[in-house]
Structure formats: C-alpha cells, structure tokens
Amino acid sequence: MQGLSRIVPQWDVPANVGAMVTTRLGGHSQAPYASLNLAAHVGDSMDSLLQNLAVLEESLPGSLSLQWLRQEHGSGIALIDSARDPISADALLTQTPGVACCVLTADCLPVLLASARGDEVAIVHAGWRGMAAGLIEKTVHSMSNPPEQLHAWLGPAIGRCHFEVGEEVRRQLLAGEENPADLAACFIAKGYNNKYMADLYGLARCKLHRLRLSTVTGGDLCTYCDSERFFSYRRDGTTGRMASLIYIEEGIQ
Numbered sequence: 001m002q003g004l005s006r007i008v009p010q011w012d013v014p015a016n017v018g019a020m021v022t023t024r025l026g027g028h029s030q031a032p033y034a035s036l037n038l039a040a041h042v043g044d045s046m047d048s049l050l051q052n053l054a055v056l057e058e059s060l061p062g063s064l065s066l067q068w069l070r071q072e073h074g075s076g077i078a079l080i081d082s083a084r085d086p087i088s089a090d091a092l093l094t095q096t097p098g099v100a101c102c103v104l105t106a107d108c109l110p111v112l113l114a115s116a117r118g119d120e121v122a123i124v125h126a127g128w129r130g131m132a133a134g135l136i137e138k139t140v141h142s143m144s145n146p147p148e149q150l151h152a153w154l155g156p157a158i159g160r161c162h163f164e165v166g167e168e169v170r171r172q173l174l175a176g177e178e179n180p181a182d183l184a185a186c187f188i189a190k191g192y193n194n195k196y197m198a199d200l201y202g203l204a205r206c207k208l209h210r211l212r213l214s215t216v217t218g219g220d221l222c223t224y225c226d227s228e229r230f231f232s233y234r235r236d237g238t239t240g241r242m243a244s245l246i247y248i249e250e251g252i253q
C-alpha cells in the first residue's frame with residue numbers, strides 16, 4: 001500500500017535488509033490513539049488495532065511474518081528463527097530471512113542493527129532502564145557477526161530537548177562504568193532540583209562507538225517535538241505506539 005507513511009533508515013547495509021519505522025499517520029484509530037497505533041496494551045479498540053496491523057502488513061513483503069515483544073524494560077534477548085506469540089523480552093535477533101523483529105515505542109529508543117553481509121539483524125527496545133541494564137551491549141555481544149561488521153541506526157525517540165530525568169536515573173545510567181566521562185556528557189544539569197536533560201541518542205551512540213560498531217546513524221528525530229508524526233508518552237500520557245521493524249528479505253541477494 002502506497003499510503004503508509006514510514007521512516008526508512010538511510011544506512012550502509014545490503015539491499016536484502018529491510019527496515020522501517022511507522023509514524024502515527026495513515027491508520028484507523030481515534031484520539032488519543034490516532035491514527036496508526038500498533039500496540040494492543042494501551043487501551044485502543046481491538047477493531048482499530050487489527051485494521052492498523054492490516055495497513056502495516058500491506059506495506060510489507062507478503063511472505064514476511066512479524067515477531068512482537070511483550071516489552072518489560074528489562075534485559076532479555078530472544079534469538080528467533082520463526083514468528084510466534086509475543087515474547088517477553090526487550091531485544092530480538094535473527095539470522096533467518098522472512099522473519100521481522102518488531103519493537104513498539106513512543107519515546108523509548110529503537111536501535112536497529114544489521115550486519116554488513118546482510119546475514120543477521122537485531123532490534124533493541126532501548127529506554128533508559130534497558131540501557132542501564134546493558135541491553136545494547138548484550139545484544140551486540142549476542143550477535144554472531146563481530147561489532148566491526150555491524151551497522152546501527154537509531155529510530156525516533158524523545159530528544160534531549162524534552163527528556164528530563166532526576167539524579168537517580170542519571171546515577172543508574174552511569175553506574176558500573178569505569179570511565180563514564182562520555183556518558184556523563186549526555187546529561188545537562190538544569191540547575192535546580194537535581195534535574196537533568198538527558199540525551200538518550202547520545203548515550204546509545206557512546207555505547208555503540210565503545211563497542212566499535214562500523215557505523216551509527218539516525219538519532220535526529222524527537223518524538224515529543226513532532227506531534228504530527230509521532231506518539232509521545234511523555235507528551236500525551238495515554239497514546240499509541242509506533243512500530244520499528246527490521247528483517248532479512250527472502251530471495252534478495
């Protein structure tokens with residue numbers, strides 16, 4: 001279907017790697033889920049959700065099956081070779097063509113990972129809790145390709161313009177780091193109440209560069225700022241979720 005508004009990463013991966021993020025445009029849900037909500041757990045009507053999933057599936061290769069997560073803000077990673085009921089975890093990894101790794105977000109950061117050979121893809125639901133739990137590092141280390149052979153793209157997330165956190169969140173994100181100067185630079189003190197503006201994108205970039213990934217791109221869209229295209233939990237509270245997908249396409253070299 002032509003109508004689906006989506007964001008496609010511009011990154012240096014082979015043509016057989018498919019990746020996209022939906023926006024809130026082009027769906028069937030009513031406010032506050034208008035209109036392309038893709039999450040079942042946020043209170044939207046099941047009818048609307050099923051129509052929205054059909055819109056998404058029409059925009060994808062017909063043979064592709066989608067694997068969803070029951071996201072827990074934890075550090076669980078699932079290696080999959082087929083799609084089944086939602087898995088309780090916050091990262092998905094596959095080497096199997098035709099299976100899409102899917103994450104739902106509205107402010108948390110979707111990190112998409114693909115190998116330079118196009119033989120392995122992964123996705124991380126990277127909110128601050130997942131990052132504090134080392135989920136980005138764990139996922140990269142779970143992949144069979146070495147980090148130097150991996151590319152990362154950072155999807156829409158709440159930007160440092162809008163992500164205010166307290167001292168406790170900052171402490172957890174810097175905990176256990178021997179030399180956290182680069183990570184600490186991702187927090188700008190507001191000068192009162194021990195509040196900081198936190199840069200989720202910056203934190204992810206630091207972690208991926210430390211891991212020596214080949215390239216890290218994306219990371220320039222704030223979900224809170226762009227109410228036209230994105231759901232934002234911080235901005236709206238009750239709201240929908242966008243989907244980020246990555247897959248190896250069947251039959252393409």
Ligand SMILES: [Zn+2]
Nearest residue numbers: 161162222225
């Ligand atoms: Zn913003």
